[in-house]
Amino acid sequence: MTDLDTRAVVAPGSVSRRRARRPRPYVAQKRRSLLLTVLLWLCVLYFVLPLWWLLVSSTKDNAALFTTFGLWFGGDFSLWENLVQLFEMRDGIFLRWILNTILYAVVAAVGATLLSAMAGYAFAKYEFRGGKLLFSITLGAVMIPLTALALPTYLLFSAANLTDTPWAIIVPSLVSPFGVYLMRVYAADAIPDSIVEAARVDGSGEFRTFWQIGLRLLGPGLVTVFLFSLVGTWNNYFLPLIMLNTSELYPITVGLAQIQAAASAGGGSQAVFSTVITGSFVSILPLVIAFLFLQRYWQTGLSSGSVKE
Template sequence: MTDLDTRAAVTIDTPNYRPPHGRRGRPRPYSASKRRSTLLTVLLWLCVLYFVLPLWWLFVSSTKDTSALFSTFGLWFGPDFSLWDNLVDLFTTRGGLFVRWIGNTVFYALTAAVGATLLSAMAGYAFAKFDFPGKKVLFSITLGAVMIPLTALALPTYLLFAQAGLTDTPWAIIVPSLVSPFGVYLMRVYAADAIDDSLLEAARVDGSGEFRTFWQVGFRLLGPGLVTVFLFSLVGTWNNYFLPLIMLNSSDLYPLTVGLAQIQAAASAGGGSQAAFSTVITGSLVTVIPLVIAFLFLQRYWQSGLSTGSVKG
């Protein structure tokens, strides 16, 4: 007896019988209200507040002068809107050196992000699509490097660059930032699923070399993954503080992170520890804005890059 005959017999014997999926075997409509969880909604709103409140405090504090910064409620505006005055003070401090720091940060971050993305793409492609002696050992070392904190490598890196005479130069910031073990791992996982082996074989049959195959076939299929690695490298270099602090001595080469800390340190050393608070906070707001814009502009590629490489089609 088939399943259809069994269902018909049950229907005859029990007139009130209903198929498990509703009438005529159709699935019941999805109800969002039945799946809604109050606890989950509350937790999500708490997460939103956790991430948004610091940005809101930063913006509100940038609109206050030094006196209002300590005499008014931190999450709301003061009696005077002093954002423009704070920006003028920021860009005129120490002869307008803040503009130089912005240029340095953009140069360091973009150069390191582009270089780290290209190196990670080539290394990840090689790990995913080639078989060579020591492949598993090298990839295991790469995974192990992800677990090593950057602060543990700062002193050995400084000693190597000091012997090479590269300290207090832009290369001292760019070259260490080109190495991204996590980027290599991410590109390896993404390339394994995003690039079909049949496409590579077809290119080789047509006489294409391995380097040309990578650039004209593989590289174009790695777009979302490339954007993901680019964003991680950009943010990591942009927010890097410890490496420039030990590598650079000239204030003309400082990035924004070290420059703002130096402004506050100079004010504290001069006895005016509160005088630079508004300037430093406004500088922090200006520092965050480019990263927010980059994430808003590239978030669709970033999201697809994280999901596509981890799910096999």
């Protein structure tokens, strides 16, 4: 047998050996996936454990909070008693705080979403003088902390006699630089220029094009900005603290903090730890419901734009 024949015979075996070694990368890929799965579960525990602690603590009385394990139920199941005490405290003012928070958060979130959508659409689809400069200023505003703007905002609203009113919470929350940036980026890809030009050829005005075509294509972006604005206004504490003086206008965050501060100032004679914790648990339920209701529109819109012909 010649050398050429020997190479011809050995070559198929070497190819088969090389083919037999191919599954090795899949083993490494499985190991990497296992590591990512473990890290993902650790992140889930990091976010879920505080919610679980809040749920468990809402079922305990003041004594059981400090004598039982924090991450499991113990003592008497006092959730109903805590809820009754919470809603009967100070003639049912907690219900008023819930309604105030819903009003502030929903109105501010809807307004911030519409303003962000209009500004983002204008930045993405119109060429005008100073547009890049204005968008750069908007990006710079994202980096400014809200606490740095609290005192100037208070001075402006005080000069306009708008402090201690619902407008002192709603109007500042309408401005969302991050929402403008997000909608500008999303509108640039979600709304083709050909659709806008076709609408103009058909005689549609700019506002009608935005309202009937642009908003429908910006669905997932609108839901994202709405959720961010809703959560931000709902959890806002510092702005209502400096703007409001009347307890009937407080949101949940300031109201619960005031109850806890009043109880602590009384030398601990009125222990309301379980009541405050139960109020905190009740305050997050609307946010959870809102996210569960809106996530289907979020996921549907994202998946519908993921495939292009």
